[in-house]
Amino acid sequence: ADFNAKRKKKVAEIHQALNSDPTDVAALRRMAISEGGLLTDEIRRKVWPKLLNINTNDPPPLSGKDLRQMSKDYQQVLLDVRRSLRRFPPGMPDEQREGLQEELIDIILLILERNPQLHYYQGYHDIVVTFLLVVGERLAASLVEKLSTHHLRDFMDPTMDNTKHILNYLMPIIDQVNPELHDFMQSAEVGTIFALSWLITWFGHVLSDFRHVVRLYDFFLACHPLMPIYFAAVIVLHREQEVLDCDCDMASVHHLLSQIPQDLPYETLISRAGDLFVQFPPSELAREAAAQQQAERTAASTFKDFELASAQQRPDMVLRQRFRGLLRPEDPTKDVLTKPRTNRFVKLAVMGLTVALGAAALAVVKSALEWAPKFQLQLFP
């Protein structure tokens, strides 16, 4: 009963924000982040366009069919969309699903045609299908086009260098909260590719329950474009014990982390990701992310030592100590960040879930204004 009352209240608040003139986008953003997100697809159809500052009366013309002949991406898109059966609701009749798959192809080709600076990547289709299923073909094209030139812009460069750069934020975030976990993952040399599909599909590729996917989309649409990498970090942190119980090698840790549990406590994790963002905003992590790139280069040269050690025994603890010993002196930036770590950790624990989400949302929006090469400001009017 309490749950229903809360829900009713939230629906009313969302409608109030929608109906005020001008639309109270800040309030909608808070609703999208706070517990339960936007609740229903019906509400999402109204609110998502507002979060992306899209005028729903003015969708782009759809002419995808003609594009199939000329598009250089058509073959790849076709291959990926044909194989993406799992994205559609289980009970959906084949005929209906096939119709939606055709629409999916059309939307993708249309956006690529209208934005020649954007490059298709495998996984983009996982994002587009989410919008298609929630808002329908015409509106999906508008929303995804805006998203592609903003939140997803870095993933759609000619190369994935910027995507890789964003992945480099993952380990510094983990390091801030849980240095032990961070060090373990570093000595396993697990890399960050396990989180690649999470990041570039906004988890659409890896979560089987569509309700969880749209809940996360509410959150990400309302937030800074780097929020998905904070959420990825929060998932890894949530699985701390499992990771530490793993053999300390690339295969075991990659294996564990790439299998995302389907029963994650999403609301808690969302709230935590918001907290982390406020605590350690991207500007603060930028330096460490750059250092990460440096460390990747040095990792190869130290690897022989680990191999040698591990050939004789299986000393995860020893290995980790050796790795610390090896790496720390080479990395002077680490020292600077090590000292305040304890304080931060305590502070974080105290703040924890008690941080008012409204405040988190505000900070998230504010810091979005400070970021980043390709993120444009008109998204947050």
Place this chain on the structure above:
Amino acid sequence: LRLSLGLAGRMGSEMESSLETSFSSSGAVSGTLGLLPPARSRIFKIIVIGDSNVGKTCLTYRFCAGRFPDRTEATIGVDFRERAVEIDEERIKEIQLWDTAGQERFRKSMVQHYYRNVHAVVFVYDMTNVASFHSLPSWIEECKQHLLANDIPRILVGNKCDLRNAIQVPTDLAQKFADAHSMPLFETSAKNPNDNDHVEAIFMTLAHKLKSHKPLMLSQPPDSGIILKTEPKPAVTCWC
């Protein structure tokens, strides 16, 4: 060499829910034999590369889970599967298959990390798609750039040989190419249900070669150590 059925069943249901699923049968095998945990020297790391949709995921799944997956999706980044095998009736080897994304943009900046300490490379093309065959030189070139050692065993696999009426890459052409690059060629189908041993034989041959450290130039049949019903031949005709 068969996986236990229970294990395969569990894998099957996981495959439905997540493409990122990986497989391990090491628990089952080491349980039976009661050995120490596998040391690193007993792991073979094999990377599987080739164009999009040639069947890399299906091949690795077939080998690790023992059957063709019901459906697969595009691989994003790198997936990992593994299986413990017995070679020479005693030693346990864990074969790790690293299944990579086919789209070019992924391999350029993403996949290098996973070339590290690779023991062997499997190049895959789709026999019904000549473009995937023509991409092989660039895959080979790229592989050279990533791998420090030149003598890492490499094999060439033509997949989907069950689609007989759609074959675009004739065997003699593929064989010439394989010879020119000093690789053995296998034509196979990850799908064909009557052909259960062939995908198995390919990876086991590779594992065996890795173990014996001989250069992987086929012209001799594999040694007696591998327990197979039929032995793979050097230039393989389709076993469908």
